[in-house]
Amino acid sequence: xxxxxxxxxxxxxxxxxxxxxxxxxxxxxxxxxxxxxxxxxxxxxxxxxxxxxxxxxxxxxxxxxxxxxxxxxxxxxxxxxxxxxxxxxxxxxxxxxxxxxxxxxxxxxxxxxxxxxxxxxxxxxxxxxxxxxxxxxxxxxxxxxxxxxxxxxxxxxxxxxxxxxxxxxxxxxxxxxxxxxxxxxxxxxxxxxxxxxxxxxxxxxxxxxxxxxxxxxxxxxxxxxxxxxxxxxxxxxxxxxxxxxxxxxxxxxxxxxxxxxxxxxxxxxxxxxxxxxxxxxxxxxxxxxxxxxxxxxxxxxxxxxxxxxxxxxxxxxxxxxxxxxxxxxxxxxxxxxxxxxxxxxxxxxxxxxxxxxxxxxxxxxxxxxxxxxxxxxxxxxxxxxxxxxxxxxxxxxxxxxxxxxxxxxxxxxxxxxxxxxxxxxxxxxxxxxxxxxxxxxxxxxxxxxxxxxxxxxxxxxxxxxxxxxxxxxxxxxxxxxxxxxxxxxxxxxxxxxxxxxxxxxxxxxxxxxxxxxxxxxxxxxxxxxxxxxxxxxxxxxxxxxxxxxxxxxxxx
Amino acid sequence: xxxxxxxxxxxxxxxxxxxxxxxxxxxxxxxxxxxxxxxxxxxxxxxxxxxxxxxxxxxxxxxxxxxxxxxxxxxxxxxxxxxxxxxxxxxxxxxxxxxxxxxxxxx
Numbered sequence: 008x009x010x011x012x013x014x015x016x017x018x019x020x021x022x023x024x025x026x027x028x029x030x031x032x033x034x035x036x037x038x039x040x041x042x043x044x045x046x047x048x049x050x051x052x053x054x055x056x057x058x059x060x061x062x063x064x065x066x067x068x069x070x071x072x073x074x075x076x077x078x079x080x081x082x083x084x085x086x087x088x089x090x091x092x093x094x095x096x097x098x099x100x101x102x103x104x105x106x107x108x109x110x111x112x113x114x115x116x117x118x119x120x121x122x123x124x125x126x127x128x129x130x131x132x133x134x135x136x137x138x139x140x141x142x143x144x145x146x147x148x149x150x151x152x153x154x155x156x157x158x159x160x161x162x163x164x165x166x167x168x169x170x171x172x173x174x175x176x177x178x179x180x181x182x183x184x185x186x187x188x189x190x191x192x193x194x195x196x197x198x199x200x201x202x203x204x205x206x207x208x209x210x211x212x213x214x215x216x217x218x219x220x221x222x223x224x225x226x227x228x229x230x231x232x233x234x235x236x237x238x239x240x241x242x243x244x245x246x247x248x249x250x251x252x253x254x255x256x257x258x259x260x261x262x263x264x265x266x267x268x269x270x271x272x273x274x275x276x277x278x279x280x281x282x283x284x285x286x287x288x289x290x291x292x293x294x295x296x297x298x299x300x301x302x303x304x305x306x307x308x309x310x311x312x313x314x315x316x317x318x319x320x321x322x323x324x325x326x327x328x329x330x331x332x333x334x335x336x337x338x339x340x341x342x343x344x345x346x347x348x349x350x351x352x353x354x355x356x357x358x359x360x361x362x363x364x365x366x367x368x369x370x371x372x373x374x375x376x377x378x379x380x381x382x383x384x385x386x387x388x389x390x391x392x393x394x395x396x397x398x399x400x401x402x403x404x405x406x407x408x409x410x411x412x413x414x415x416x417x418x419x420x421x422x423x424x425x426x427x428x429x430x431x432x433x434x435x436x437x438x439x440x441x442x443x444x445x446x447x448x449x450x451x452x453x454x455x456x457x458x459x460x461x462x463x464x465x466x467x468x469x470x471x472x473x474x475x476x477x478x479x480x481x482x483x484x485x486x487x488x489x490x491x492x493x494x495x496x497x498x499x500x501x502x503x504x505x506x507x508x509x510x511x512x513x514x515x516x517x518x519x520x521x522x523x524x525x526x527x528x529x530x531x532x533x534x535x536x537x538x539x540x541x542x543x544x545x546x547x548x549x550x551x552x553x554x555x556x557x558x559x560x561x562x563x
Numbered sequence: 564x565x566x567x568x569x570x571x572x573x574x575x576x577x578x579x580x581x582x583x584x585x586x587x588x589x590x591x592x593x594x595x596x597x598x599x600x601x602x603x604x605x606x607x608x609x610x611x612x613x614x615x616x617x618x619x620x621x622x623x624x625x626x627x628x629x630x631x632x633x634x635x636x637x638x639x640x641x642x643x644x645x646x647x648x649x650x651x652x653x654x655x656x657x658x659x660x661x662x663x664x665x666x667x668x669x670x
Contacts, residue, residue, distance in 0.1 A: 033581070033624065034581065034582065034624060035624070036622075036623065036624040040621070040627050054579055054584060054627065054628070056586075056648075056651065056652050057585070057586055057652065057655060057656070057663055058579075058583075058584040058585055058586075059584035087662055102584075102662075103584070104582065104583045104584055105581065105582055105583070105584055106582050106583070355658050355659075426647075426648060426651060427651065427656035427657055427658050427659070428656060435651075435657065435658075437656075437658045438657060438658055441658065487646060487647070488647070489647065
């Protein structure tokens with residue numbers, strides 16, 4: 008894992024002092040709310056429905072045990088004993104007081120963490136594949152470049168006040184697990200077929216929200232040493248030419264769309280040529296320095312199969328199910344990446360209590376080389392556990408309410424906080440997720456259904472990524488009541504697709520029935536081995552629309 | 564954000580405490596955290612007086628985002644926001660009944 012150097016620490020401490028002074032000036036009345044709001048947002052502090060909310064940056068989702076314990080300590084000391092992991096691999100505290108924020112930031116700085124640029128019109132926290140460095144299908148670990156981008160984008164003098172927020176994701180694997188095409192910029196590690204050199208493919212103009220658009224390839228191949236120059240060109244074109252007259256049209260996706268991909272690319276290339284001619288490439292020693300922080304841990308030489316685990320599975324059906332669904336193949340023999348589901352049936356997706364955080368910290372320290380990861384699916388990954396240790400880890404998780412064997416299944420529901428917490432939301436999300444999880448709680452049923460993602464957003468801003476859920480649910484207000492639109496066919500991965508609307512919005516209590524009907528269509532019409540999304544692609548919308556209509560007609 | 568439409572009466576004035584962030588309601592004297600103690604404006608003059616109070620308190624950096632919320636007054640004389648958003652705001656997260664005003668005041 009990357010460790011801060013003195014420069015990183017100084018940047019964070021100076022920023023805390025600066026923000027503490029801004030808070031003092033706000034409380035004294037020297038700063039108005041209009042002046043203060045953009046400053047607090049730049050430091051990750053929102054004012055939500057019930058209280059302030061502080062969003063902690065977790066760069067590319069990477070945490071060590073000390074950091075997780077500190078999050079638990081902050082939750083207990085300054086919040087209400089829990090935190091919420093988000094779809095951008097961050098953590099949110101829902102109840103901090105403004106007066107305590109400098110103390111919280113200081114505790115975060117003690118463990119090399121901060122809240123800088125987790126909100127506001129700037130480059131946000133860089134996200135990455137949560138299996139980075141361990142995935143068997145990886146061309147190159149994307150974390151060094153994610154860390155390079157974190158350093159480059161932190162307090163960048165030119166890009167600190169953009170027309171709108173800007174989100175970057177990085178992936179180094181064959182399979183896109185970082186939702187690259189939903190991002191303002193996606194960076195994908197690729198190999199140049201001509202030279203076999205490792206470099207990057209650059210996508211731009213993706214985004215969800217009220218105008219979902221699919222990120223498009225702007226550059227097929229960029230040598231490593233040119234990456235920052237090229238991104239500087241992309242950001243500069245966006246900063247200078249992106250719209251500022253309308254907040255809803257200010258993201259780069261609108262610029263790419265309005266200019267057209269070819270014209271956008273031409274402008275970026277022109278800017279890039281000018282930058283490239285007058286500034287130095289990335290020093291390979293600097294990349295190597297950063298990459299050194301991500302050297303593989305000291306793995307043991309282990310057999311590919313653990314007899315201990317196999318025997319334990321034979322005795323314990325719960326463990327067997329957990330192994331089937333929550334372990335992911337690791338590039339190192341005898342190891343696995345283990346998903347701790349933060350989707351216990353009936354509880355808010357992505358929430359973890361301080362006690363659970365401490366358990367996660369202990370497990371990371373003891374069994375996973377002091378590493379844990381936050382996934383954009385709102386789960387926690389222990390990236391390198393010995394297969395041999397899985398029975399022990401599972402026993403501890405299960406005792407702490409963290410043993411749900413549902414990773415990637417229908418109850419592994421992604422949900423934004425919705426109107427239970429969020430001031431922007433138009434409807435609640437979490438109760439819908441809870442009702443759906445309870446409806447499909449039966450493990451046998453879940454296994455029969457197989458891989459299926461449900462994603463729920465409580466407003467059009469789409470923090471719950473509903474557009475790319477196999478089944479997407481969007482909560483809106485209709486005639487002064489909560490109403491839920493359902494889409495089908497969304498896919499966040501390589502076969503990236505935006506879901507299509509099935510019909511009119513439904514009241515919350517009818518959503519589980521509607522989803523059950525959609526699943527029934529799949530189960531009745533799937534071909535052997537076909538997943539839900541594959542069946543929807545083959546059948547098209549019609550049979551699902553017909554099934555949905557039966558419910559919608561009852562409601563209407 | 565566009566200016567909120569003036570709600571129908573009766574109404575109460577809601578805001579966030581600047582220092583704490585917590586939702587507060589204008590009461591007969593100052594602010595209260597308890598929605599049951601909110602002062603109900605049944606007429607235009609009281610509504611205007613509440614708005615003026617909110618604006619002054621905002622200027623003095625004690626609260627932020629003050630606005631009137633339409634309520635119904637129940638049989639016990641307790642004001643309850645008509646809109647589901649404001650009803651949630653007055654109680655706390657529906658998914659965590661152990662938190663927020665619903666827990667603090669056993670509502």
